Amino acid sequence: MGAVTAEDFSAFVHRAKDGSDSFDVAVRGARCANCMAKIEGGVKAIGGVAEARLNLSTGKLHVVWRGDAVHPAAVLGRIHALGYEAAPFDAAGQMDANDAEGRHLLRCLAVAGFGTVFVVGLTDAVWYSNGDIGVHRALFFWLAGLVSIPLTLYAAEPFFTSAFRALAKRQTNMDVPIGAAILLALALSVWQTAAGGAETYFDAAIMLAFVLLVGRYLDFRLRDRAAGAARHLVTLQSALARRLKDDGTLETVAARELAPGDRVLLASGERVPADGILEDRDAEIDVSLVTGESQPVIAAAGQTLRAGTINLGRPVVLRITAKMDDSLVADLARLLEAGRQTRSLYIRLADRAARAYVPFVAIASLAVFAGWALSGAGLDVAVTNAIAVLIITCPCALGLAVPAVQIVATGRLFAKGVFVKSGDALERLAEIDTAVFDKTGTLTLGTPVLSNEVPPKVLDLAARLARASRHPLSRALAEAAGPGPVAVHVREVAGSGLEAEIDGAVCRLGNADWCGVTSEHRAGELWFRAGGAPAQRFDFRDHIRPETKATIAAFAPRRIAVEMLTGDHAQPASGIAKEAGIARWRADVGPAEKAARLEELRKQGHRTLMVGDGINDAGALALAHVSIAPGSAADVSQRASDLVLRGDGIAPIVEAIDIARKARRLVLENFAFAAVYNLAAVPVAALGLVNPLIAAAAMAGSSLIVTLNALRLARP
Numbered sequence: 001m002g003a004v005t006a007e008d009f010s011a012f013v014h015r016a017k018d019g020s021d022s023f024d025v026a027v028r029g030a031r032c033a034n035c036m037a038k039i040e041g042g043v044k045a046i047g048g049v050a051e052a053r054l055n056l057s058t059g060k061l062h063v064v065w066r067g068d069a070v071h072p073a074a075v076l077g078r079i080h081a082l083g084y085e086a087a088p089f090d091a092a093g094q095m096d097a098n099d100a101e102g103r104h105l106l107r108c109l110a111v112a113g114f115g116t117v118f119v120v121g122l123t124d125a126v127w128y129s130n131g132d133i134g135v136h137r138a139l140f141f142w143l144a145g146l147v148s149i150p151l152t153l154y155a156a157e158p159f160f161t162s163a164f165r166a167l168a169k170r171q172t173n174m175d176v177p178i179g180a181a182i183l184l185a186l187a188l189s190v191w192q193t194a195a196g197g198a199e200t201y202f203d204a205a206i207m208l209a210f211v212l213l214v215g216r217y218l219d220f221r222l223r224d225r226a227a228g229a230a231r232h233l234v235t236l237q238s239a240l241a242r243r244l245k246d247d248g249t250l251e252t253v254a255a256r257e258l259a260p261g262d263r264v265l266l267a268s269g270e271r272v273p274a275d276g277i278l279e280d281r282d283a284e285i286d287v288s289l290v291t292g293e294s295q296p297v298i299a300a301a302g303q304t305l306r307a308g309t310i311n312l313g314r315p316v317v318l319r320i321t322a323k324m325d326d327s328l329v330a331d332l333a334r335l336l337e338a339g340r341q342t343r344s345l346y347i348r349l350a351d352r353a354a355r356a357y358v359p360f361v362a363i364a365s366l367a368v369f370a371g372w373a374l375s376g377a378g379l380d381v382a383v384t385n386a387i388a389v390l391i392i393t394c395p396c397a398l399g400l401a402v403p404a405v406q407i408v409a410t411g412r413l414f415a416k417g418v419f420v421k422s423g424d425a426l427e428r429l430a431e432i433d434t435a436v437f438d439k440t441g442t443l444t445l446g447t448p449v450l451s452n453e454v455p456p457k458v459l460d461l462a463a464r465l466a467r468a469s470r471h472p473l474s475r476a477l478a479e480a481a482g483p484g485p486v487a488v489h490v491r492e493v494a495g496s497g498l499e500a501e502i503d504g505a506v507c508r509l510g511n512a513d514w515c516g517v518t519s520e521h522r523a524g525e526l527w528f529r530a531g532g533a534p535a536q537r538f539d540f541r542d543h544i545r546p547e548t549k550a551t552i553a554a555f556a557p558r559r560i561a562v563e564m565l566t567g568d569h570a571q572p573a574s575g576i577a578k579e580a581g582i583a584r585w586r587a588d589v590g591p592a593e594k595a596a597r598l599e600e601l602r603k604q605g606h607r608t609l610m611v612g613d614g615i616n617d618a619g620a621l622a623l624a625h626v627s628i629a630p631g632s633a634a635d636v637s638q639r640a641s642d643l644v645l646r647g648d649g650i651a652p653i654v655e656a657i658d659i660a661r662k663a664r665r666l667v668l669e670n671f672a673f674a675a676v677y678n679l680a681a682v683p684v685a686a687l688g689l690v691n692p693l694i695a696a697a698a699m700a701g702s703s704l705i706v707t708l709n710a711l712r713l714a715r716p
Contacts (some may be wrong), residue, residue: 012088013072020050023072024089025061027079029165030054042082046074060089083168105217108155112210115151116203119144123203141193141200148202149186156182156209158216177361181390182208185692188387191380204391204696211703241273244317255324262320266311268494274307275327276318284313284495286472296472308615312471313495365389368686384692388685392695393678397702401670402427404710409663412714417646418656425642427667428626429660431607435555436598436620438612439566439573442630442650443548443580446613448473448524448540450480458536462528465490465498465509473526474498474509476540497527505531541572544579547651552581554654560609565589565597567616594620609657611650613637628653659713666713670706677702 014022030039036054039061043052048069054061063075072088079086122144153160156179163179182205189200242250244263255273258264263279266272278299285299287309296312299305305318307327369386373379410420420426440446454462463481466474468490487500487507497510507530512519515527515535529535555562563584566573573587589597594612598620601608610617610624614637621627621640629641630648638644645652681702685695 020064020066021070022062022064023075025063025075025079026087026089027054027059027061028085030059030084038082039079039084042078043075046070046078049075061086083165102217102220105158105213105220108158109210109213109217111151112155112206112213115148115155115206116210119148119151119203119206122147123200138193138196141189141202144200144202145186145190145193148206149190152182152186152202152206152209155206155213159209159212177365177390177393178208178212180362180365181205181387184383184387184390188383188692195380199691201387201692201696204692207696208391208699211699242267258320258324260321260323264318264320265315266318267315268311268313270311272305272307272309272311272318274320274324275322276305276320278303278305279317279319281314281316282495283311283316286310286312315494361390361393364393364682364686371686372688381688385685385688387692388688388690388695389682391692392681392685392690392698397670397674397677397699397706401674401706402667404707405663405666405670405713408710408713409659413643413652413656413659414646416652416655417649418652419644419646421642421644425626426660426663428607428642429609429657430664432560432609432625432657434561434563434601434606435609435611436601436624437562437564437582437650438614438617439564439568439576440542441613442611443552443564444542444544444576445648446542448476449543450476450538451541452537452539454536454538458528458530460484461502461507461530462509462526462536462538464502465500465507465528468492468500469498473524473538473540477509477526477538502530505533507531542576544576545649547649548580551650551654558654558657560657561606565594565620567614591616591619595623598623609653611653628656662713666710670709673705673709674702677705 012023014024027039030036039054040052043049043061043063048065048067049063050066051064052061061079063070076086076088122140159175159178159182162175166176185201185205185208189202189205192200240252241255241258242265243253243258244265245251250265258274264273264276266283278301281301283299283305284296285305286296287306304321307324365386368389369382372382372385406420406426409426413420437443459477459481463478463484464487466477466481467484467486469475469492487502490498490500492498493510493514497508497514499506499508501507507528508515509526509528512525512527512535515529517527517529517535517537519525519527519537524540526538526540527535528538552562561584562582563586564573564577564580564582565586566576567589568587570587573585577583577585586593586597594617598608598610602623602625607625610620610627611629612621612627613630617629618637618640621629621637626643627641628643628645629637630645630650643656681695681698684690690698
């Protein structure tokens, strides 16, 4: 990149409440823990930088400093100097880049698949001819090379690029021996063809690329699904707001332009754009996206409304107290990013094995080449046997050890109603010893249900009004009454209730004031009055899910402790916990407290499963060792979770844990087999007992055994 000034990036620098500045950078090319440590260390070395945290899932580097000591351009320049691409982070642009990477891998896979079929067909014509093909042998080999070389070089580009970057930094990874084996197999094949040799290995090279690309693409898809929750969270805030000017007129502005002290008009059905104080009158607010509670609440004048909540009643005026980036929703997004950063520190078993495996393969191949060359066997024999060692020990079985099990496990879980989003979610789910549940919408149905006895005639009349409204309590009342007629000429007064004439009597359904009753404003009640008859109260409460008690009971035999965290009050929380069979529970717990409790459990050494459905659970879901969201959960909670239940019930969680534990056993078995296979294969190839084609077949056979072992997981 060319010379830049700090002013070029001023729009991307965010000033926090404590006076510190932060700058988010999109980093391309970072794929492992070594990359993360190198980038973070390099940026922290810039004078004045207080914090640098790279999220491998999203590719976002978060840099924090104080004062004017650091220029964003210096951060970008340092990352470029370390050998990575960097630009100011843009969520939409990053998503486009991820999509482009996925499309490129898919194209490489398609090219490798086509090339494998075509080249194997050409070389098989030679092998099955039993020598009858005569002078046409060289023609078939040259045709195979003409097809295999360009297709293999294109298809294996992801491995070549990764290997080159590692070697440029004087490091190695699994792609180094893969790239070397492919290039050497092609080079040896060209040499053998030109020299009139009896064997070439064009088919082995492209087959090797195809098998490995299958695992690479599947791993990319699983990781890609785990990214984007924090970016998506901000979409729950309003993009526009109607600001009241000093002369009383309205102007439409971007929500990001709102500043503390601004006054905005919030109409019925509009979402609160930023945290603010309700100014002039009481309002009925849908807080489900923030607190997880399904029932609307009555907010009094002077009460704080959080960004993301919805005004259900009459128009109100809100005085803004915080910028959009300082709202509760933005804080939850930062919690989510922190959780993903913590989670990205988990190193998969395959990566740990590869660090010891790659140097072993390289040294073994070089030793075989040197041994045969020094023995006087000839350069072609030494090269052939060295390539055979590289191919037969290529980490196909090692690379498929985890993805093969993940594919079978996720397929079985999908059939059971569980969608696995994160690549290593099953590994972490198998390790849990504590499960933390949200209450509303998770252990309970999450919708209000009529709880008191009402005379059938009164219920029928009230339902005629309720069917004309989309209010949550009206819908619950209509559902309790069942199908029936709807009152005509219904008049709705926002924030109060409904009114219509039924059988000659004026009927009202709504709050206590609307029905002429002196009562506290309670969110879980409706009142109905028909003419001069006494008013009737309808009470609503949430009910436990039918499968909750059995599901909670199933955790004990699996040695998993259970507790419940809820933002609801103590009285309803106590009843639900007792009914569900949960001894440990906490009520009146906000989003930050939930996240703090998850962090506390982590520091105590527990590996926690978090199950929640509200936006208020997003931070805790991200900080948990592994997380699950029901199908009815808020979209951001589903994005933050590692697993999502297709339906609303939580019963599949127990089976998911059982499958995860079995999957872990199969992964360890696959790693053990891969180790034994390589220990046996190296001497065979080193002694010249197999050529590169047989080595490729053996490598493919080892991959098949790993896959068949993974298929055991498909059995009940």
